[in-house]
Amino acid sequence: MTNKISIIIKKELARFFGDKRLVLSTIVLPCVLIYLVYSFMGSALTDMYQTDEGYKFTISTVNLPQSISALLSDMEAEITPIDEAEIPDTKNAIVEKKLDLLAIFPADFDAQVAAYGPDSAEAAPKVALYYNSTRTESSSAYSALTAILDTYEGSLANKFDVNPGNEGFNLATDKDASGFMFSSMLPMLLMIFLFSGCMAVAPEAIAGEKERGTIATMLITPVKRSELVMGKVLALAIVALLAGASSTLGTLLSLPKLMGAASENMSAAFYGPADYAMLAAVVLSTVLLFVSIISVISAYAKTIKEAQTSVMPLMIVVMLVGVTGMFGNGAKTEALYYFIPIYNSVQCMTGIFSFNAVASHMLITVLVNLAVSVGCGFLLTKMFNSEKIMFKK
Amino acid sequence: MPDIITVDGLNKSFKLSAKQQKLEKSREKVIHAVDNLSFTAQAGEIFGLLGPNGAGKTTTLRMLATLIKPDSGDAILDGASISEQPELVRSKIGFLTSELKLESFFTPSYLYDFFASLHGVDPKLSDSRKNDIFEKFGINKFAEVKIADLSTGMQQKASLAISLVHDPKIIIFDEPTNGLDVITAKVVTDYLLELRAQGKTIIVSTHIFSLVEKICDRVGIIINGKMIVCDSLNAVQAGKSLEDRFFDIYAETVGAVV
Numbered sequence: 001m002t003n004k005i006s007i008i009i010k011k012e013l014a015r016f017f018g019d020k021r022l023v024l025s026t027i028v029l030p031c032v033l034i035y036l037v038y039s040f041m042g043s044a045l046t047d048m049y050q051t052d053e054g055y056k057f058t059i060s061t062v063n064l065p066q067s068i069s070a071l072l073s074d075m076e077a078e079i080t081p082i083d084e085a086e087i088p089d090t091k092n093a094i095v096e097k098k099l100d101l102l103a104i105f106p107a108d109f110d111a112q113v114a115a116y117g118p119d120s121a122e123a124a125p126k127v128a129l130y131y132n133s134t135r136t137e138s139s140s141a142y143s144a145l146t147a148i149l150d151t152y153e154g155s156l157a158n159k160f161d162v163n164p165g166n167e168g169f170n171l172a173t174d175k176d177a178s179g180f181m182f183s184s185m186l187p188m189l190l191m192i193f194l195f196s197g198c199m200a201v202a203p204e205a206i207a208g209e210k211e212r213g214t215i216a217t218m219l220i221t222p223v224k225r226s227e228l229v230m231g232k233v234l235a236l237a238i239v240a241l242l243a244g245a246s247s248t249l250g251t252l253l254s255l256p257k258l259m260g261a262a263s264e265n266m267s268a269a270f271y272g273p274a275d276y277a278m279l280a281a282v283v284l285s286t287v288l289l290f291v292s293i294i295s296v297i298s299a300y301a302k303t304i305k306e307a308q309t310s311v312m313p314l315m316i317v318v319m320l321v322g323v324t325g326m327f328g329n330g331a332k333t334e335a336l337y338y339f340i341p342i343y344n345s346v347q348c349m350t351g352i353f354s355f356n357a358v359a360s361h362m363l364i365t366v367l368v369n370l371a372v373s374v375g376c377g378f379l380l381t382k383m384f385n386s387e388k389i390m391f392k393k
Numbered sequence: 394m395p396d397i398i399t400v401d402g403l404n405k406s407f408k409l410s411a412k413q414q415k416l417e418k419s420r421e422k423v424i425h426a427v428d429n430l431s432f433t434a435q436a437g438e439i440f441g442l443l444g445p446n447g448a449g450k451t452t453t454l455r456m457l458a459t460l461i462k463p464d465s466g467d468a469i470l471d472g473a474s475i476s477e478q479p480e481l482v483r484s485k486i487g488f489l490t491s492e493l494k495l496e497s498f499f500t501p502s503y504l505y506d507f508f509a510s511l512h513g514v515d516p517k518l519s520d521s522r523k524n525d526i527f528e529k530f531g532i533n534k535f536a537e538v539k540i541a542d543l544s545t546g547m548q549q550k551a552s553l554a555i556s557l558v559h560d561p562k563i564i565i566f567d568e569p570t571n572g573l574d575v576i577t578a579k580v581v582t583d584y585l586l587e588l589r590a591q592g593k594t595i596i597v598s599t600h601i602f603s604l605v606e607k608i609c610d611r612v613g614i615i616i617n618g619k620m621i622v623c624d625s626l627n628a629v630q631a632g633k634s635l636e637d638r639f640f641d642i643y644a645e646t647v648g649a650v651v
Contacts, residue, residue: 007510015498213494217555220458220493221511222484387461 004223008231009238012205016239026200026239027246030193034250042258050136057141059101060090065109071148077141094132100141102130113156175270175355182268183330183353187346188322189251190244194283195318197243198290202236203307206298210390225384229295229377236291237284244287270355278362279352285369286345290318292376299383302392318342325350331361338364341372397594398434398457398563402466403427405452405618426452428618429466434596434611436562439589441609441626442598443639449618450598451490454567457596458488471562484512487556490567491549497541501532501551504540505558512559519558526554530580546577553581564588566597570604582608602636614639616646 016022057077062084064072072079082090093099105127106112112125127149131142163169172180209215218228252268271279294311301307321342331351338344344365351357383389405427414422427449434440442450455461457468459479467474473481495504502523509519527533530550535543540551549572557564569585570578585595585608599605605612606626612635613623621642622629630638 004511007507011507014503015496019498209496212497213492214496216460217493217495217508218511220460220483220486220488221508222480222513223511224480391461 004227005231005234008223008228009235012232012235013238015205016201016235026197026243030196030243031246031250031253034247035254038251038254039257042254055137057100057137057144058098059103059141059145060086060093060099062087062102062104063107063109064103065105067110068105068149068152071152072145075144075148091130094130094138097132097135097138100131100135100138101145102128103145104128104130174267178267178270179354183350184326186251186353187325187349188319190248190283190349191286191318191322191325191342191346193247193251194240194244194287195290195315196247197240198236198287198294199308199311199315200243201239202291202294203298203301203304203311205232205236206295207301207307208304210299210301211303215384215390219384219390226377226381229380229384233288233291233295233373233377233380236295237287240287240291241284244283271352275352275355275357278357278359279349281366282345282348282352282362285366285373286342288373289341289345289369289376292373292380296376296379296383299380300389321346330354331356331358333358335361335364339368341368344368395436396433397436398440398468398470398596400430400432400453400457400466400468403430403453403456403468404464404466405449405456405461406464425618427456427463430615430618430620431466432613432620432623434594436594437589437592438610439585439595439597439608441605441612442596442615443600443602443605443612443635444598444615445600445643448615450600450615451567452618453615454488454490454565454596454598457482458486458565459483460488484559485561486563486565487559487561488565488567489553489556489569491571492567493552493556495540495548495552495555498539500537500539501527501543501554502536504551505555508555509558514559522558522560523554526557529584530554546573549573549577550580553584562593564593564595566595568599569597570599570601602634602639606635614642616643621646 016026055076057075058080059072059077060080060082062082064079064081069079087102087104090099090102094102106125109125109127116122116124129142129145132138133142206215209218219225293314294307297310297314298304298307301310324343325346331347331354332338337347338361344361348357348362348365351361404425406423406425409422409424430449430453432440442453444450452461456463457470457475459475459482462476467476469475470482471485473485475482495501499507505523505527506516506519509523510516514522524533527536530553532547532551532554535547535551540548543551564585566585569581573581582604585597589595589608597604597609609626611623611625612629614621614629626635629635633641
């Protein structure tokens with residue numbers, strides 16, 4: 001019995017690994033492409049919100065007071081004082097992105113500020129900063145000047161400071177930070193990668209064999225349908241795991257670039273052997289679940305194309321469920337949630353990555369996934385036995 | 394000779410879709426592809442199922458090969474029932490039809506070994522059998538060439554070789570010479586005669602009279618899913634050519650062919 005299953009697994013793997021193009025597109029390319037795309041995305045995102053080094057802001061000012069002028073001297077900026085009459089033209093220059101910022105102060109700003117107090121009957125002196133949010137340099141100039149003015153305002157009437165020095169107040173440990181980051185991103189990505197891995201191979205191996213008529217050649221051997229099903233599903237699971245691992249590797253390698261500074265304190269070293277063991281169990285059972293569900297759909301389809309089209313809605317469900325992991329605020333604590341296939345895998349991964357894994361939840365998830373896979377296996381065996389499904393044209 | 398194959402009252406019907414009903418110009422929703430079909434074949438003979446297209450020959454053979462299940466009736470092949478012991482039947486028969494394809498990615502040699510191991514053939518025995526049959530069919534030069542790169546005739550010969558990996562007692566062959574050139578067709582028919590000489594029982598389906606006349610010991614004529622005549626070739630021919638007899642029988646059963 002097991003012997004025949006292993007013969008079929010070997011043949012399926014020989015089919016896959018003998019085909020260099022298939023190996024390249026399923027196992028090598030995902031890792032390389034994801035690494036390149038995510039790295040590129042990461043640096044592009046960082047660039048978007050950063051001005052070039054050594055850039056000098058161009059700022060025009062009306063009535064720039066002495067007090068502020070002194071503070072601006074630290075800023076890398078070319079400051080041009082203008083008259084009130086030039087304001088419309090200057091605003092236009094900002095619209096046309098030729099100028100970064102226009103700061104308009106009241107004529108007697110320093111005197112007004114000195115006269116103003118919380119009890120004053122008059123309104124507080126107004127400073128107007130005109131900028132263009134679609135130009136990164138303009139936005140940066142606006143933020144910089146706002147910060148300077150805020151600091152100046154604070155220094156005028158300093159009654160208390162919040163978090164002076166800005167260091168050491170965030171008590172989240174590096175471990176917590178890693179857990180938070182990993183648990184918000186990886187469950188969704190892992191689910192999608194594993195599912196894509198299964199999708200890359202299962203329709204071809206089941207619907208494809210049906211389409212080409214090669215499955216019938218297997219069906220007239222004395223191999224039991226159930227052995228054929230197990231051999232196929234296990235071989236597919238192995239390949240899908242490799243494909244999923246490839247995508248995950250690409251993601252982990254590009255993570256530092258994708259997350260930028262946020263990743264500095266992140267490390268996978270916080271996860272112990274128990275975490276990895278649980279993750280492995282959840283991932284394995286999830287892959288088995290995916291492969292068997294996609295196999296059932298593929299066995300029902302007449303062609304590879306039909307199989308792939310029919311699997312798409314499930315792919316969308318997996319993606320949406322994966323996204324819930326990002327916003328779920330940690331793993332669910334109620335055991336009931338772990339009886340829902342797919343959702344339970346996301347919750348388990350979230351739990352593991354945020355160091356809140358509950359062994360009983362993992363166990364329920366793995367058992368539920370296995371049970372559904374076995375159910376699909378029985379269904380597949382029935383389908384392989386059904387001439388209507390196997391030979392319909 | 395004892396009967397090695399007993400086919401008893403096989404029935405198989407298919408549902409017709411609305412489109413098929415139009416095509417067949419029939420209002421019947423169900424078509425009886427095989428209608429209470431019975432026959433026996435003796436060990437060591439070549440039995441021919443002769444009939445026009447759509448007579449139910451292929452459906453009958455597919456039921457015997459356990460690819461599809463009969464609605465009712467049964468067949469016993471070398472003691473194994475197609476409805477009760479399909480796996481046992483499959484281990485006793487070699488089934489060959491153009492419907493069964495070999496995975497084009499693999500080589501004949503790889504697939505031979507694969508199917509031999511699925512049939513549980515001893516590797517040493519399988520190797521010597523492979524050498525013999527590959528040499529006989531001239532596959533040895535192409536043993537390591539992917540099926541996809543072989544000619545149609547070579548693919549057919551590889552399929553035949555692979556369908557016999559387990560040296561089955563019974564060989565079921567649907568349209569053995571269809572799509573083959575005359576040379577390959579001769580190789581195949583000669584091989585069938587050789588298999589008979591080895592004591593194998595062979596069932597072939599065909600609509601080619603000359604093939605039946607050349608190789609069959611007994612013949613069953615199927616028309617519209619029913620076995621009309623089933624006897625030794627000589628008895629069926631009754632002194633005429635098989636072709637003439639067939640049209641006589643056809644005219645008696647269905648009406649004259651225009």
